[in-house]
Amino acid sequence: MTDTQTPLLVMQNLQIEGLSEDRWKPIVKGVNLTLGKGEVLGLIGESGAGKSTIGLGAMGHVRDGCRFSGGTVHFDGIELTGASRETCRDLRSTRIAYVAQSAAASFNPAFKLISQHAEFPVRRGLMQREEAEKDAIDLYRQLQLPNPEEIGFRYPHQVSGGQLQRAMTAMAMACRPDLIIFDEPTTALDVTTQIEVLSAIRNIVEEFGTSAIYITHDLAVVAQMADRIMVLRYGEEVEAADTATMLNDPKEEYTKSLWAVRSFKAAQKAPVAEAQVPVVSLKNVTAQYPGTARPVLNDISMDFHAGRTVAVVGESGSGKSTTARSLMGLLPPVQGEILLNGAPLAPEFRKRSKAELQAVQMIYQMADTALNPKQRIKDIIGRPMTYYRGLRGKQLTQEIRALLADIELEPDQYMNRLPSELSGGQKQRIGIARALAASPKLVICDEVTSALDQLVAEGILRLLDKLQKEHDLAYMFITHDISTVRAIADEVVVMQQGRVVEQGAKEAIFSPPHAPYTDLLLSSVPEMDPAWLDRVLADRAAAQG
Amino acid sequence: MHYLLRLFVQRLALGLLTLFVVSLVIFLSIELLPGDVAQQVLGQSATPENLAAFRRELGLDQPAHTRYLSWLGGFLQGDLGNSLISGLPIKDLISERMYNTFFLAGFAAVISVPLAVLLGVIAALYRETFLDKSINVATLTAISVPEFFVGYILVWLFAVELGMFPSIANLSEDASLGDRIYRTFLPALTLTLIVTAHMMRMTRASLINLLALPFIEMAQLKGASQRRLIVIHALPNAIAPIVTVIAINLAYLIVGVVIVEVVFVYPGMGQLLVDSVAKRDFTVVQTACLLFAATYILFNLASDLISIASNPRLLHRK
Numbered sequence: 088m089t090d091t092q093t094p095l096l097v098m099q100n101l102q103i104e105g106l107s108e109d110r111w112k113p114i115v116k117g118v119n120l121t122l123g124k125g126e127v128l129g130l131i132g133e134s135g136a137g138k139s140t141i142g143l144g145a146m147g148h149v150r151d152g153c154r155f156s157g158g159t160v161h162f163d164g165i166e167l168t169g170a171s172r173e174t175c176r177d178l179r180s181t182r183i184a185y186v187a188q189s190a191a192a193s194f195n196p197a198f199k200l201i202s203q204h205a206e207f208p209v210r211r212g213l214m215q216r217e218e219a220e221k222d223a224i225d226l227y228r229q230l231q232l233p234n235p236e237e238i239g240f241r242y243p244h245q246v247s248g249g250q251l252q253r254a255m256t257a258m259a260m261a262c263r264p265d266l267i268i269f270d271e272p273t274t275a276l277d278v279t280t281q282i283e284v285l286s287a288i289r290n291i292v293e294e295f296g297t298s299a300i301y302i303t304h305d306l307a308v309v310a311q312m313a314d315r316i317m318v319l320r321y322g323e324e325v326e327a328a329d330t331a332t333m334l335n336d337p338k339e340e341y342t343k344s345l346w347a348v349r350s351f352k353a354a355q356k357a358p359v360a361e362a363q364v365p366v367v368s369l370k371n372v373t374a375q376y377p378g379t380a381r382p383v384l385n386d387i388s389m390d391f392h393a394g395r396t397v398a399v400v401g402e403s404g405s406g407k408s409t410t411a412r413s414l415m416g417l418l419p420p421v422q423g424e425i426l427l428n429g430a431p432l433a434p435e436f437r438k439r440s441k442a443e444l445q446a447v448q449m450i451y452q453m454a455d456t457a458l459n460p461k462q463r464i465k466d467i468i469g470r471p472m473t474y475y476r477g478l479r480g481k482q483l484t485q486e487i488r489a490l491l492a493d494i495e496l497e498p499d500q501y502m503n504r505l506p507s508e509l510s511g512g513q514k515q516r517i518g519i520a521r522a523l524a525a526s527p528k529l530v531i532c533d534e535v536t537s538a539l540d541q542l543v544a545e546g547i548l549r550l551l552d553k554l555q556k557e558h559d560l561a562y563m564f565i566t567h568d569i570s571t572v573r574a575i576a577d578e579v580v581v582m583q584q585g586r587v588v589e590q591g592a593k594e595a596i597f598s599p600p601h602a603p604y605t606d607l608l609l610s611s612v613p614e615m616d617p618a619w620l621d622r623v624l625a626d627r628a629a630a631q632g
Numbered sequence: 633m634h635y636l637l638r639l640f641v642q643r644l645a646l647g648l649l650t651l652f653v654v655s656l657v658i659f660l661s662i663e664l665l666p667g668d669v670a671q672q673v674l675g676q677s678a679t680p681e682n683l684a685a686f687r688r689e690l691g692l693d694q695p696a697h698t699r700y701l702s703w704l705g706g707f708l709q710g711d712l713g714n715s716l717i718s719g720l721p722i723k724d725l726i727s728e729r730m731y732n733t734f735f736l737a738g739f740a741a742v743i744s745v746p747l748a749v750l751l752g753v754i755a756a757l758y759r760e761t762f763l764d765k766s767i768n769v770a771t772l773t774a775i776s777v778p779e780f781f782v783g784y785i786l787v788w789l790f791a792v793e794l795g796m797f798p799s800i801a802n803l804s805e806d807a808s809l810g811d812r813i814y815r816t817f818l819p820a821l822t823l824t825l826i827v828t829a830h831m832m833r834m835t836r837a838s839l840i841n842l843l844a845l846p847f848i849e850m851a852q853l854k855g856a857s858q859r860r861l862i863v864i865h866a867l868p869n870a871i872a873p874i875v876t877v878i879a880i881n882l883a884y885l886i887v888g889v890v891i892v893e894v895v896f897v898y899p900g901m902g903q904l905l906v907d908s909v910a911k912r913d914f915t916v917v918q919t920a921c922l923l924f925a926a927t928y929i930l931f932n933l934a935s936d937l938i939s940i941a942s943n944p945r946l947l948h949r950k
Contacts, residue, residue, distance in 0.1 A: 146853060172857075179855030187853075192846040197868040197944060207854050242944040258854075 095265055095298050096122040096145055100158035101168075103140050103149060103322075114140050116322040117158060124265070127292060127299045129313030129330070131306060131345075133540040134511075137322035138302045142268045144168075145300060146183050147175035163265065180207035184259035186288075188271040190251035194243035200251075201239030204258045213262055226257035229294070230287040249280030253287050260291060266298045273308060277402035277567060278611040285311055285613075286624055304540065306345060307613030310334055311620040318342050330617055344542065346615075351545050353552045353575050356395060358592075364429045365390035366528045366561045367414065367447065372423035374413045382421070383409050385586045389563075391529050394555060396562040398576035398593075400569065400608070406585040407565045411531045414563070415447060428528075445475040448522035452534035454514035458506040464491075464517055465502045471524040486524075493557075494520045494550060512543035516550065523554065529561040536571060548575055569612045573597065581605050635947065640937060647929040654925040655707075659700050662914050669716045669912040690716055703918065717913045725916065726904070730923065732803065733900040736816050737885035740823035745878055748828045752835020752874075757862050759840060771829035783822045783895035790818060801896040819896040823889060827881040834877040838870035872939035879935030883928045 103115040115137045122128050130138045143149065144160055147167030155168040162183065167175060179185075187193035195203060205219035214222065220239070227235035230253040243251060252272055259267050272288065273281040289312060292299050301312045309316055310330060317327035318341070326339050337343050368390045375382040384406050391397055399407045412418045414425060416436030425432045427446055433439050448471075451457035458467055465487050472478040478486055488498040494516045506514055515535060522530050532551065536544035552575065555562060564575060572579060572593070579596040581588045581604065589602040601609065610623055670686045671678065678686075687693045691702070706713050712722040751771065755764045774782065791799035801815045839862055842848060851865040890902030901920060908916040940946045 143853075148853060150849075176855045176857060179853060181855070185850070185853040187846060187850055189846060193850040195847045195851065195865055195869070197942075211855075242948055244945045245948060 093124055094121045095124045095126075095163055096120070096300075097161045098141070098145070098158065099161075101141065101144055101160060102155070102157035103137070103144060104154055104156040105140075105150075106152045111154070111156070113156070114153065114322050115144065118319075118322070118324055120317065120324075120327075122266070122298055122300065124298055125296045126315065127301055127313050129309035129316040130300060130302045130319060131304065131309050131316060132319035132325075133304060133542070135321070136319040138304075138319055139270050140322075141319070142270050142300055142302050143185075145266070145268055146179060146185060180264065181211050181213070181262045182264050183266045183268070184262070184264040186252075186255050186259050186267060186269045186272050189275050190255040190272075191243065191248055191275075193255065194251060196243055199240050199242055200246065200254050200258075204239060204254070204261055208261050211262065219261065223257060223261065226260055226291075227254065229291060230254075230257050231283070232257075247280075249276050249284055252276060252284050256284075256288055256291065260295065260297075263295060264297065266300070267292070269299055269301045269312075271303055274303065274305070278569070278613075279402060279607055281308075281613070282611045282620070282623065285620060288312070289620070305613065307615050307619070310615050310617045311613060318345070334615060334617065351548055351552075351574050353396070353548075353577075356577055359392050359395065363392060365392050365426070366428060367391045368426045369410070369414060370424050370426065372410075372413055372420040372425065374409065374418050374420045376418070383418075383585050384413060384420075386423070387413075387587055388423075389580055389587075389590070391561040391563055393528065393561050394559045395577045396555065396564050396575055397578045397580060398564045398566060398572040399580045399582060400566060400572055401582035401588075402567060402608075404584070405582040407567075407582055408533055409585070410582070411449070411533060411563060411565060414531070415449065441475065445525050446528040447531065448525050448527035448529075449531045449533065450515075450518045450522045450535050452537055454511065454518045454538075455506075457518055458514060458521075460506050462505075463502070464504050464506075464509075467506075467517060468520050468524045471521060475525045490520050490524060493523070493554065510543075511539055512546060515539060515547055519547075519550065519554070523558070526558075527560070529563060531563045531565070533565045534567070535564075537566070537568065544571075551575070569609060581608065635949075636937065636941060639940065640933075643933050643936060647933050650929055651922070651926055655704060655922055656700075658918055658921045658925070659696075659703070662918055663696055665912075665914070669914060672912045673717060703915070707919070707922070712919050713915050715908075715913055716915050717911050722916055722919050726901070726919065726923070729899060729901050729904050732898065733886055733889070733902070735812060736819055736823070736889070736898065736900060737882065739813065739816055739820040740827070740885050741882055743820060744824040744828050744881075745831065747824065748831035748878075749835050749874065751828070751832045752839065753862055753867065755832065755836040756839035756843070756866075757858060759836070764836075767832070771832050774825040775829035779822060779826050780891050780895050782825050783819070783892055786818050786822055787895075790821075799896070801898040803899060816898070819889075819892050819898055822892050822895075823885055826892075827885060831874070831877050831881055835870070835874050838873045839866050842866040842869055868942065871942035875935045875938045875942070879931040883931045886927050887924045 098118055098120040100117045100119060101115055102113060102117055104111040105114045118137075118141055120128070120141070130141060132138050140149070140153065144155070145162070147160065147162075147170055149155060158168070160167040162178065165174065165178070167178075194200065201220055201223050204223040205214075205216055208214040208219040208222070209216050223239050224235050227238055232238050232250055232253055238246065238250065238254070246254065256272070269288065273284050276284060285308065291297075301309060303309050313330050315327065315329045316333040318325040318333075318339070320341055325341050326333075326337065333342075334346070337346055369387055372384060372387045373382050374384040387406075387410055389397060389399075389410075399410060401407050409418060413420055416432070416434065416439055419434035425434070427443055432443055436444065465484075468487050468490060469478075469483055472483055472486055487502065491498040491501055496513065496516060501509075501513075506517065509517065518535070535551075536547050539547065548571065551562065554560060564571075566572060576593045578591065579593050580590040581596065581602070583604050588604045589596060596605065597609070610626070613619060616622075669690070670683045670692065674682055674686060684693070691699060703713060712726065714721055715725060718725075751767050755767045758764050787799045790797045797817050798815055799818070801819050803812060803815060807815070843861075843866060848861060848865055851861055856865060886901075889900065890906055892898070893900045893902040894906075901924075905917065905920045907913075908920065
């Protein structure tokens, strides 16, 4: 149904600038783009590539602190970069709609979903309120939301993330626009939820022949959704082609590097000797928040051996991070025990000795918020050295320098910097250094690569692997990303709803037969094959039918 | 709704407990005040026998805890006791004054609350423009000048120069509503100028804080106009902080208006309280303070309930 002959959207040499430190700096540097009626274009690139800025530009919108600085955007013949607010406003909802990354944050918490859905169809005089509500319910049904009759009458906080994302797609469809901008609509979702949202979006876009710009950093996702793909980097087009060509025959080096999914794989390690005492073990740990009816962790047992990585996988709410909290003594177990080198640890961290606390350190997901913005790098790394190891003066400086060299940051250049003077990947390296500064036995890595771009994340994984070998560290690696698990794990623990579904050596977990939940989890990970989504959906339908 | 009702009862019980503690604090701090009502009434020349007899008559010879309990007991039964000085029932003394104070505060609130919210919305709508800055400068100037000065300026302008309103807000008991409004206009205006800035700035700040959130950008991308963005999409989410500040300011209107009452010779609670402290009329002081505390607690209770009712996340659990 693609009709590329009559373009709906044409961008010519689009330039957008952003204000940073009182100077206008280019964000989008002359992008050309043509979108036909009924066509789905995938925009792909790492963070800072200008994907979202271009997507918003297609609606004639720039964020605060940004401006159009050149070029044109024509939507159905109407020029938008120089258009009045009213012109742009009249197009929105009715002809161009937007689906945001986080539906949970993008629905107004004060109103019911259906009121927000009906707002613009009614205001633009397209429908009466009852008609709009009826239509909303029809769309909810088409998007396979549970209880389509009722779900709209709930407030956003009463609906799960995946359902909200579908409700937001329904809202975008409310006025049957010609173009929808999908801005990373599934990035914040678990893989098993993502697959439902992807298929719902694809079906409804096909059904109404809507054109779409699909923005994502996930190649496998864009392969399922787009007719054509454009790769962006630093606000410029790297290359663009139809999906099949792009996947099979990319021209540019950068594209190829993106396509070469995870080349890193940690070397396989020898199995653990029978007699070896684990550094830390959890024995049948059950934990519960005070004043709640049900435990959040049920009968969890795990062993962490020196020099080995245990990957804990599961969706949000599965209890991965809670297990780590319990281990750290932040949520003391109500049953079971935690052993350090075979000796029991106090359940609560306040009752643990300094040496016991020193043995387990943590690296956080958001290095941005985990580092004190007012402290210099040498203080961030130096404090645990002084506190746990009593290092001071010259010796301390020496250790800091050695550690910085270890995490591949030039000591002279970085010692006196503030976290704000580092990139995302460098901040995460400092987070790692801070954990290592205590000379721990076990390091808990909580989604440490989730907030990073793929190439940067790979660098972090390599570094962690190197450090593990050098210091004989045990890692507890918490992640929702299966490919990370494949790259780094020795043992895998699959968790769901506070229970362990399956655990064992990586090879055993990843080769069939799987536990049903592990199977669901593994089969939901998008693959680069454009036919993947259809195949999985067909398989699942067959299995059910 | 059932949830709100339960919450109301809970908070009310907590409020009563607070009031009980406050009554203790009031009683104890008045015990600590220097001065003796018998000496005050009978003068320096009174004989010790006279003083003792006078104290016995007023019950001042009783130990403190007995007096506290009888005061509290009477209070609970609606008997506020008698003035130590004039011997008149405090109820009669206070009710008229209380009414006057509430009337003036209510009048000022009716002007200032909508005005402050409206100005806050306008300032947020035209943020960082000349209009926004003018509103800020004007309200801040009003709040920075001492209140008696604002009062005298208004008297000079409206009473002396223009002759539109009376400079003294003395009320006869049977004054009609129109007459009351006419006579209390200047004090109400003074109070408005004093309380508007705080509420207006909170409205503006809460709204602007919300504007950075994704759901506001979403509304913008759905095609909402600036005005709709602020009034329909942002304001309902800003009710809690705004109402909290409004409650504090309303309480101030009732409790903190002594100076304005003095400037306009207005027969309200503030003046009564000042007079009673000067005369060592401790029973009146106690009672007035407790009533003030009750007002404070009630306003805060109301603002808590409104804040919760305005937040679907608290009102409609998952």
